[in-house]
Amino acid sequence: MSFEVRDKDLLGRIGRLKTRSGILETPALLPVLNPRVLDIAPKQLREEFGYGGLMTNAYLLKKHFEAQVTEKGVHRFLDFEGVVMTDSGGYQVLRYGGVAVTSRQIIEFQKRIKPDIAIILDIPTGWRTGRAYAKSTVLTTLERAKEAVKFFEEDDPLWMGPVQGGEHLDLVAWSAREIGRLPFDLYALGSPTEVMERYLFDVLVDMIAAAKANLPIQKPFHLFGAGHPFMFSFAVALGCDLFDSAAYALYARDGRYITENGTLRLERLEYFPCSCPACKSTTPEKLKQEGKAQVYRFLLSHNLYASQAEVQRVKQSIVEGRLWELLELRAKAHPSLSQAFQRIAKYAEWMEKFTPSIKPRGLLIYGEHSLRRPEILRHRWKMLKSYEKPPSSKLLVLLPEPDSKPFHLSSSGKIKKILEAIPAGGKAVHFCFYSPALGIVPLELDEVYPLSQFEAAQPYSLEMKRNLAAYIVEYVKTQNYSKVILHRDSRLLDRAHVRQLKEKAGIRVNNGRKRAWAEGSLQGLKKSLEEAVRGLRG
Ligand SMILES: [Zn+2]
Incomplete structure (x- = not known):
């Protein structure tokens, strides 16, 4: 296996891809x-900007x-x-409609020039194409793929199979x-x-x-063709391991300066938000005196650094188990990313399967999106x-x-006191906490990750409270308790929610x-508990 995964979060992963030029992380x-x-200069990409690889065009x-590359190989x-x-x-097919080589020729040529990763000649579906045409691009690409695998050899580059469909x-x-069935x-x-x-x-996101x-x-x-760095975290979260992008150069040509939140027009900058x-x-001031060529070179360099920096941030957030939090942050950069973030929630169940169950850091809960x-x-x-x-x-x-965690040790020992004050027959009583972030937390589990390892922004939104009430109702219905008492905190549940719980x-x-947790309220709770326990015995 030439690909080894070291760390993961959501569907994102830090991996090591073995190629003939070495490992690409x-x-x-x-x-x-x-x-x-x-x-x-290609070597600058690696030595100055820290890129382990590049993409170029075999066509x-x-x-x-042709003669020079064949003789020297693409690296030299x-x-x-x-x-x-x-x-x-x-x-080129997508942009100019057709290229003057056959699929077989481009495969043979790539074998000769020895890149590390090569791609068969596919037919990109493009955007806003009719279904029939889209289907034909999938079919032709598939036919070519089936044909291509017949020529794969030991000494070949790693071959990439393109998925189409638009x-x-x-x-x-x-x-x-x-x-995916082809090798x-x-x-x-x-x-x-x-x-x-x-x-x-x-x-x-859907594609x-x-x-x-x-x-x-x-x-x-x-x-x-991944474009702007501000969407890298989204693509990685959904399982993309590699991207190619020409955005650094396209934006530079257009006078645009890349940041992790979007591009800025160079002529409007008075300060650089980057070091x-x-x-x-x-300085922006000095650049305004420079010629077009220098400005372009400056933008190329900065854009390359800025793009690489975002890749590094994404990687660090995978290691820390905080890729979701990075998505929440990036979702604020542009309404279209906010939309993408909401769409990602649709795949939460699937992403859950690939997310580690224990993480090195606690969770940050910003609101209902979290x-x-x-x-x-x-x-x-x-x-x-399953509980x-x-x-x-x-x-x-x-x-x-x-207000502090683990819950059962919190509130200056008051919780412990309540537990001790339970009259005989305490085993019949099951204590759980309710939380707008976590839903229900059984006392006996409150130290299990992440139930004590999270920070939530307060006050809670109405949406989170509404969600909590519905969740409590659902939980109570799945278990057969004979009686349920809820000690209300109005910061966590509104009156309307209380009514819902009752009804x-x-x-x-x-x-x-x-x-x-005030003494008066706790006295009230103790009384209802005693009464309830007596009721159970009776
Ligand atoms: Zn910069």
């Missing part, structure tokens, strides 16, 4: 290099430099020791299933460029998910689907989440006042 961004316009190499031709991926001309998600899924080393999602150029990131869910999970997955070597070497994160969902599902209450318990007592689940609600 993923997620990796491969800057796209046009072999005819070498604005940046253009063949068309303009480019003077680049890192990982070289060659695209086959699929992009925005027709069932075709994407079908394309992925079919090509490619990596797979890729084709033709998302226009979707990205139009900022349709929610559509992109990536449809492909990824139907491909062999252990193989690396590439996203063609990369390029930004440290000049409830869709896998760790929270996992706990909430477990409580509804069994202590067998002898008949009375459920729901206490509001205290839908027959829950008895104690304490209408604000300070649930």
Whole structure:
């Protein structure tokens, strides 16, 4: 196996891809290099900007430099020791409708020039194409893939199998299933460029998910033409291990300065929000005096540094188990990313399966969107689907989440006192906490990760309270307690919710006042408990 996973979070992973030029750590961004316009020396990409690999175009190499590249091999031709991926001309098909080579020719050519990763000649579906045409691109790409695998040899580059289908998600899924059966080393999602150029990131989320869910999970997955760095975290969260992007150069040509939250027009900048070597070497003021060529070079450099920095942030967030939090942050950068973030929630159940159950850091809960994160969902599902209450318990007592954790040690020992004050027959009583973030937390489990390892923003939103009330009703219905008492904290549940609890689940609600842990409220709770326990015995 040439791909080894070291760390993971959501569907994102830190991996090590073995190639003939050495190991490429993923997620990796491969800057796209046009072999005819070498604005940046390929070796600079590696030595100055820290890129382990690049992508160039086999079709253009063949068309303009066939003899030289064949003789030297693509690495020596480019003077680049890192990982070289060659695209086959699929992009030229998409842009200019057809290329003057056959699929077999481009495979043979790539074998000769020896890149580390090579791609068969596919037919990109493109954007806003009719279903019949989309289907034909999938079929032709598949036919070519089936033909290509016959020529795969020991000494070959790693071969990449492209998934097509465009925005027709069932075709994407079908394309992925079919090509996933063929012995490619990596797979890729084709033709998302226009979707990205139009900022349709929610559509992109669906396309990536449809492909990824139907491909062999252990193989690396590439996203063609990934544009702006502000969406890298989304693509990685959905399982993309590699990207290629020409955005650094396209934006530079257009006078645009890349940041993790979007691009800025250079002429409007008075300060650089970055301290990369390029930004440290000049000021916006000085740049305004410079010629076009210098400004372009400056932007190229900064954009390359800024793109790589975002890849590093994504990787660090995987290691820390905080990729979801990075998505929440990036979702605020642009409404289209916010839409993508909401769309990702649709895949929460699937993402949960790949998220580690124990993480090095606690969870940060910013609001109702955070409830869709896998760790929270996992706990909430477990409580509804597989948790069994202590067998002898008949009375459920729901206490509001205290202000520190673990819950049972919190509130200056008051909780302990309540427990001790339970009259004989205490085994019949089951204590749980209710929490707008976690739903229900049984006392006996409150130290299990992440039930004591989270921070939530307060006051809780109405949406979170409403969600909590509905969840409590659901939980109570799944277990057969004979009686349920809820000690109310008005910061966690409003009056309307209390009514719902009473009507839908027959829950008895104690304490209408604000300070649930004040001596007076606790006396009230103790009294109702004694009464209830007596009732159980009777
Ligand atoms: Zn910079």
